Structures are given as structure tokens and as C-alpha cells.
Amino acid sequence: MKKQSVVLSMGNLNLDIYIKTDAIPRPDESVDAYETYMGGGGSAANFSVAVARLGLGSRFLGSVGNDQFGDMLIKELESEGVDTRFIKRVSHERTGTVVVIVGLDGSKRMIRYSGANLGLTPNDITSDVMSGVSHVHVALGRVEIIETAKRIAKSIGLTVSVDGGTPLARKGLDVIRDAINDVDIWFMNSFEARELGRSENVVRAAENIASRVKVRELIVTLGSRGALLLRDGEVKYSDAFKVPPVDTTGAGDTFAAAYVVASVLDLDPIDKLIFANAAASLKVTKRGARSSPRLNEVIDFLESLGYAKLANEVLNRLGLS
Ligand code: RIB
Numbered sequence: 001m002k003k004q005s006v007v008l009s010m011g012n013l014n015l016d017i018y019i020k021t022d023a024i025p026r027p028d029e030s031v032d033a034y035e036t037y038m039g040g041g042g043s044a045a046n047f048s049v050a051v052a053r054l055g056l057g058s059r060f061l062g063s064v065g066n067d068q069f070g071d072m073l074i075k076e077l078e079s080e081g082v083d084t085r086f087i088k089r090v091s092h093e094r095t096g097t098v099v100v101i102v103g104l105d106g107s108k109r110m111i112r113y114s115g116a117n118l119g120l121t122p123n124d125i126t127s128d129v130m131s132g133v134s135h136v137h138v139a140l141g142r143v144e145i146i147e148t149a150k151r152i153a154k155s156i157g158l159t160v161s162v163d164g165g166t167p168l169a170r171k172g173l174d175v176i177r178d179a180i181n182d183v184d185i186w187f188m189n190s191f192e193a194r195e196l197g198r199s200e201n202v203v204r205a206a207e208n209i210a211s212r213v214k215v216r217e218l219i220v221t222l223g224s225r226g227a228l229l230l231r232d233g234e235v236k237y238s239d240a241f242k243v244p245p246v247d248t249t250g251a252g253d254t255f256a257a258a259y260v261v262a263s264v265l266d267l268d269p270i271d272k273l274i275f276a277n278a279a280a281s282l283k284v285t286k287r288g289a290r291s292s293p294r295l296n297e298v299i300d301f302l303e304s305l306g307y308a309k310l311a312n313e314v315l316n317r318l319g320l321s
Helices: 043-053 068-079 115-119 145-154 167-170 173-182 191-196 201-211 251-264 269-284 295-304 308-317
Strands: 008-011 014-020 035-041 057-061 063-065 089-090 097-102 106-113 135-139 159-162 185-189 218-222 227-231 236-239
Touching: 008 043, 008 145, 008 251, 014 068, 035 043, 035 068, 043 057, 043 068, 043 135, 043 251, 063 068, 063 115, 068 135, 089 115, 097 173, 135 145, 135 251, 145 159, 145 173, 145 227, 159 251, 167 191, 173 201, 185 251, 191 201, 191 218, 201 218, 201 227, 201 236, 218 251, 227 269, 236 269, 269 308, 295 308
Parallel strands: 008 057, 008 135, 014 097, 063 089, 135 159, 159 185, 185 218
Antiparallel strands: 014 035, 097 106, 218 227, 227 236
């Protein structure tokens, strides 16, 4: 039954160009790179691919240019089984492009050209786009997009998650509170939590945020230390799985996708965290933002680590066992 659930993700679709190096050049200097690769990116689009690979229906809403990269990125999403019918094409801007500088420890630094992504406007978010959908995810820091998506989704009884990243956190709680109020799941990383919650202590920061904004679940991702969930005033924590890091780009998107899939399947809070940590840990072992795992890989990984009961529960709820 749950196999039919469709998750809509809205936000950026980019071409990511990766350069692996241990040095950042100064002006007029050049440095060597160990490796270069490219592929589809954009938080919201990465999320859509991860959801499709984990076994739920997946739809993406975003905007690309009328150029060859736009064509290529849409084809790539289609080949992953993502519903691309609502993607907007704009002629006045080129498809968004991001240069990702990947360190030898898998860390990332990004230089972003938003381009055609900015073509997505609140008017593009209609009840048509949400037809047949059970959950809406907004991976953007634009308040007007979050507000519109939430208003329409809530009016038809859908659940909503937001991952606004640093652009949203930088606006401050006073500016974003109305947009975030009543969101079901709000994802942020520890840097964003500290900035918004005005505390160096991540738990205290999360509690400060939750005291001022009404969200059902506040998730703070902690990189190689896992993630914490604040829900009903209670903190739950799950460690990340130890893996050799190759490229952390898109790990947060994979985590959010797996957490939303686990939420649609109505797993227990701690199981949702474990499932999402497992998916994100597997993603980190491979290069590129789109190297999120397929369902069978997460299931095998969980079983190998002694989480057979959780693995079975996921398969059951997806109607696959
Ligand atoms: O979250 C990772 C993504 O951020 C990359 O794919 C890049 O496109 C940037 O939007």
C-alpha cells in the first residue's frame, strides 16, 4: 500500500562539477586535482532521487534553463523514476551550476550559480502539482516558497518537511518563524542550529529554537556524529555508522529523504533516525551527490549491523515481504 505514496520535493536542480584536491589556490596560483567528475545535483533533486531509490513514488518541482544541461538533468531524473512533468524551463537564465571542491577527507566546499533555479516562483506551486502526493518537502531557503507550499499542502491534509539550509538560517528566527510554524519536520545541520538557537551547545540550541517555533519534529544532523531529534520536548539521538568517507556531498539530502520515507512508513522515531543514518552513511562512501543507496543496499547494511528487525519492518511496510 505504501508503495503508492508519492513524495513531492521542490527546490534546486543543478549540474554539479566536482574537483577532488587537498589545496585551494590563492590568486594567480594553480594547484593539482586528484580527480574530477560531474553529475546531477541540487538538494531537492538529490532528495527526489534518494526517495525513488528507497521505494516510494517521487515527484520533483524546480526550474532549469532551456539548454542542454537542463535536458540532460531532466533525462537523468526520469531514468531514476522521478516524475518530472512539473519542471519549469526558463529561457532567460542558464541551468544552475555548482562547483564542488571535495577534500581528501570527503569534506566539501561549494561555489554556486543559482541561475534558472530562481525561476521557480510561488505561482508554480499549485494543487495540481500536489495531486496524488502524501508528503511535501521544501529544500530551499526562500520564505515565500516555503509559505506557499505549506499553505497549499496543509489545506489538503499533507505533511510537510523543510530543509532550508544556511540561506534560511541566516535570515534569523524572527523572519522565518511564520513560514516554519506548523511544519511537520524541520531539518538543519549543527551549524544552522547553533546560529538559529544562539547556543554553542547543539541540544540547547535545538531547545531554544523549539521554544520559539511550532514544529512537530526538529532534526539536527551532526555529520559523522549522526543526528538528533527533538520531539514533544524530548531529545532522541542516533550515532552515524562508521564508514570510510569519500564524498559527503548530498549526505544531508539522503538523510532527509530516508527520514521522510521512514516517516511516511510510520516507523518509531528512533528507527527513523537509524534508517536515515544508515542511508546517509552509505552515500558518504561513494562520490557525487546522487550516490544515495537503493533500498536493498540499506536493508543489507542494516542486517549486517544487527538491525534485522528494523530491516524487516521497512520491507513489511513497503509491502515487499
Ligand atoms: O546538498 C548538496 C547539493 O547542494 C549539491 O548537489 C549542489 O548542487 C548544492 O545545491
